[in-house]
Amino acid sequence: MSWGWQKILQLSETIRPYIRQKIGDGKNTFIWSDNWCDQSPLSRLITPRDIYMAGFSRMDRVADMVIVRNWIWPAAWYDLFHVLINIQVWKEVRMFTDLEHIEGNWENIVLFLVSRGNWNSSNTIIDRLEIGATSYYVWQERNARIFNSTKRSPKQISALILDNVRMKLVSLRKKKVFANWITRKGWDLEQIEDKDG
Incomplete structure (x- = not known):
């Protein structure tokens, strides 16, 4: 050589x-x-x-x-390699935001949000809700796996995140402002409102 x-x-x-x-x-x-x-x-x-x-x-x-848009990692790998859960959850969750093109790197996510400027726009509010819920539930899952030996699948975690954000959107005062964006991204708010009565 x-x-x-x-x-x-x-x-x-x-x-x-x-x-x-x-x-x-x-x-x-x-x-x-x-x-x-x-x-x-x-x-x-x-x-x-x-x-x-x-x-x-x-x-x-x-x-x-x-x-079909799902990783085929062996289930045991999610316990051994916690980072794989982050990849799967982020890929499923970001479809419902304007962060679809952002990798799961916190630096990129923060830079994107800061560059947007208007913190009160509907897109930014929803993206912040999504990021907050994602970090919370991924961290909660990490702790549950380490300390309680319990685990949920990436699909279950993603569903929890999306339900959390949906509930917050339903409770917002400016719901009509978000209606156009919500319809375009596929959030099903009527289903939640019907459940609540």
């Missing part, structure tokens, strides 16, 4: 955080080794042995790990 290649390989871990992989359809992005999410590369968290024992390959792509 030439001296130049040796130097490049030595630098690879240093420059890795600055190189991002554009996911697109996920067919060109390696799930374990590419820098495609905040926790990447996942090979730092999940050993090759765990990967093979779960029936996966080191050559799997992001597209191979998602079926």
Whole structure:
């Protein structure tokens, strides 16, 4: 191996955080080794042995790990690798906000919210409710798994978050201001109002 290649390989871990992989359809992005999410590369968290024992390959792509918009991680991995829960919950929850294009990185989320400027706009209020509920329920789930040995699936956590935000939206005084946005994003407020009477 030439001296130049040796130097490049030595630098690879240093420059890795600055190189991002554009996911697109996920067919060109390696799930374990590419820098495609905040926790990447996942090979730092999940050993090759765990990967093979779960029936996966080191050559799997992001597209191979998602079926009908759901991750196919083994259920036991959510206990072993808590960071996977954050990925799944955030992907499900952000569809209902204007944060669909933001990765699950707190720095990116905060920068996006600050750059919006108007803290009283309906979009910003809903995004803040969503972020607050997400951080609360993910932290609550983490503590429940550590201290109580109880666990909920990412779908259950996402449903709790969305229900929490729906209830807050129903209780807002300016409900009519949010009506257009709510309809566009698919929030089902009538269902909740009917339950409450």
